[in-house]
Amino acid sequence: MTHSHHQQQGAITLMVAIGLVMVAALTSFYSVQSVFIDRLTGQAQIQATQARLAAEAALAWAQAEIQRTAQTTSAPAFWSAQPSTPCPANRKGLQWQCVRLQAPLLAGAGADIASAHVVAMRDVVNAPHVAELQASSVLKDQRSRAQVQQSLFMPTVLPVPASVSTAAVVLSSSATPSCASTAWQQVLGGLSAEHIRAWSQAQERQGLHALSQPPRSIYWVDSPAPWTQSVGSAQAPVLLVFSATACTPFCPSMVSGVRIHGTVVLDTQCQDDRARAWRAGQIDGQLLVNSAWPEAPNASQVTAQPYARKAYLLPWPQGMDAQQVQIVNGSWRESTP
Numbered sequence: 001m002t003h004s005h006h007q008q009q010g011a012i013t014l015m016v017a018i019g020l021v022m023v024a025a026l027t028s029f030y031s032v033q034s035v036f037i038d039r040l041t042g043q044a045q046i047q048a049t050q051a052r053l054a055a056e057a058a059l060a061w062a063q064a065e066i067q068r069t070a071q072t073t074s075a076p077a078f079w080s081a082q083p084s085t086p087c088p089a090n091r092k093g094l095q096w097q098c099v100r101l102q103a104p105l106l107a108g109a110g111a112d113i114a115s116a117h118v119v120a121m122r123d124v125v126n127a128p129h130v131a132e133l134q135a136s137s138v139l140k141d142q143r144s145r146a147q148v149q150q151s152l153f154m155p156t157v158l159p160v161p162a163s164v165s166t167a168a169v170v171l172s173s174s175a176t177p178s179c180a181s182t183a184w185q186q187v188l189g190g191l192s193a194e195h196i197r198a199w200s201q202a203q204e205r206q207g208l209h210a211l212s213q214p215p216r217s218i219y220w221v222d223s224p225a226p227w228t229q230s231v232g233s234a235q236a237p238v239l240l241v242f243s244a245t246a247c248t249p250f251c252p253s254m255v256s257g258v259r260i261h262g263t264v265v266l267d268t269q270c271q272d273d274r275a276r277a278w279r280a281g282q283i284d285g286q287l288l289v290n291s292a293w294p295e296a297p298n299a300s301q302v303t304a305q306p307y308a309r310k311a312y313l314l315p316w317p318q319g320m321d322a323q324q325v326q327i328v329n330g331s332w333r334e335s336t337p
Contacts, residue, residue, distance in 0.1 A: 047139055051146035052334070054116045054137035058103040059148050062118040062133050065101065066152060067325045075156045075325070076198035078120075085119060088134065094206050095125040095214055124202045125214050129157050129314060130328065136337055151331035155323045157199060158190035159316045160309070168304040169287045172270060182270060184290045190322075191312060193267065196220055196241055217262075217311040221246050227254040227281075232311075237262030237285055239311040247274045254281035256299075261285060263308050 069078040082099035091098065101118040116137040122128055134149045164170075164187050172182045200220035208216035210231045217238050219231065222245040232238035240260055242251050244267045251266045251274055258281035268274040268291040275293045280300035285308030316322055 047141065047144035048146065051137045051139050051144045052148070054139075055135045055146040055148045058116040058118050058137060059133055059135035059150060061103045062101050062120065062135065063150075063152065063325070063327075066120075066131065066154065070155060070325050074194065074198075075154045076195065076202075078154070079122070079156070079202060080198070082120070087121060088119070091121050091132075093214070094208050094212055095123050095203075097122055097124050097202060097206055124199070124206055125208070125217055127314065128199055128202065129154055129316075129322075132331075145337050147335050147337040149331070149333040149335075151328035153316075153320070153322070153326045153328060155325070157195045157312075157314065158192070159322050160187070160189040160191055160313060164309075166304055166306070166308075167286070168283075168302040169289070169293065171289050171293055172291050182290050183288045184265070184267070187263075187286075187288050187309075188265070188312070193241075193243065196239070196312075197243070200241075221252075224248070224250075224252050226252050227258060230257075230259045232261030232285075234261055234284070234305070234307055237305075237307050237311050239263050239265070241265040241267060243267050244269050249274065251275055251278050253279035256281065258282070259284070261305070261307075262311050263288060266290060 066075075066078055069075070069081070079097060079099060082101060085098050085100035087096045087098040098119055098121045101120060103116050103118065116135070118133055118135045121132040121134065122130060131152045131154050132149065133152065134147065136145070136147045138145050170183045170187055172184075196218060197220045200218045203216050203218055208214070210216060210229065215233075215236050216231070217236065219238060219240045221227065221240070221242050224246055227240075227242075231240065238260065239262060242265065246252055247266060247268050251268060254260070256279075260281065260283045262285045264280070264283050264285070265288045266275055266278065268289060270291050272292045272294050275289050275291055277295050277297060278293065278300075279297050280287060280302055282301040282303075284303050285305045287302045320326060
């Protein structure tokens with residue numbers, strides 16, 4: 001009986017000892033695992049920080065590149081010089097122009113960085129002066145990624161006067177020396193021929209036309225051929241400019257039956273003869289002639305409309321210098337793609 005009692009006590013002691021050993025082993029295992037997880041978490045945080053810093057560096061480089069292009073050539077030149085790229089899913093539609101910039105200075109920035117690039121986006125109908133920059137980076141492990149975004153105001157176009165004459169026809173005074181006070185400056189302000197031409201070309205490259213969605217809003221015409229197409233509507237008016245080239249020696253008339261909703265401009269370069277006997281068809285909006293309009297035909301119909309300036313009257317922050325590249329306040333975003 002005593003011998004059996006001792007055996008039972010020994011078995012219990014052995015089981016307790018084994019249990020203690022197992023508890024100690026499990027404690028050690030989970031302690032090591034916890035340290036390992038902490039190390040992995042710390043490493044992941046380091047890699048995430050590296051990816052974010054690489055994306056921020058790419059964004060800063062892109063901003064500097066845009067600033068350099070605007071100063072050395074022109075802001076419109078930036079959009080025509082970069083290779084196009086598919087737009088993000090939330091920027092779909094013909095009006096969205098997207099270009100890709102590779103940041104060469106990041107090539108030796110860190111051994112862990114696989115790639116860093118920037119996609120610049122803009123709406124060529126409603127906001128051709130705003131560039132949305134989306135910078136992305138990927139580390140070599142292909143798991144650590146980062147994305148940052150910021151918008152810039154660009155002098156691809158310039159503001160127009162807040163209030164101008166609402167008359168159906170605005171002419172330049174031929175009596176003014178050197179035609180200094182032109183109808184162009186009165187109505188279009190700093191919106192130059194270069195700005196309008198580049199804006200028109202951008203919309204054309206995007207495939208916009210009179211029946212597209214959204215419809216094209218800016219037309220720059222160099223051809224001397226008669227204008228045959230009705231464009232614009234009260235909801236989506238247009239800016240139609242017959243350039244100095246088109247108006248040499250005479251501005252091309254619009255054929256009978258053509259109807260324009262918006263603003264029509266004859267860039268006669270302050271030479272009255274270029275607009276002589278020009279026929280307007282039917283214009284609902286405003287006609288701007290950069291000279292006098294001698295012998296205006298009775299068949300021309302121009303009716304003033306309040307929506308005439310909508311195509312080129314863009315929102316700008318009050319008091320800003322629109323001729324400089326500037327950050328859009330509140331546009332900074334950070335995410336993981």
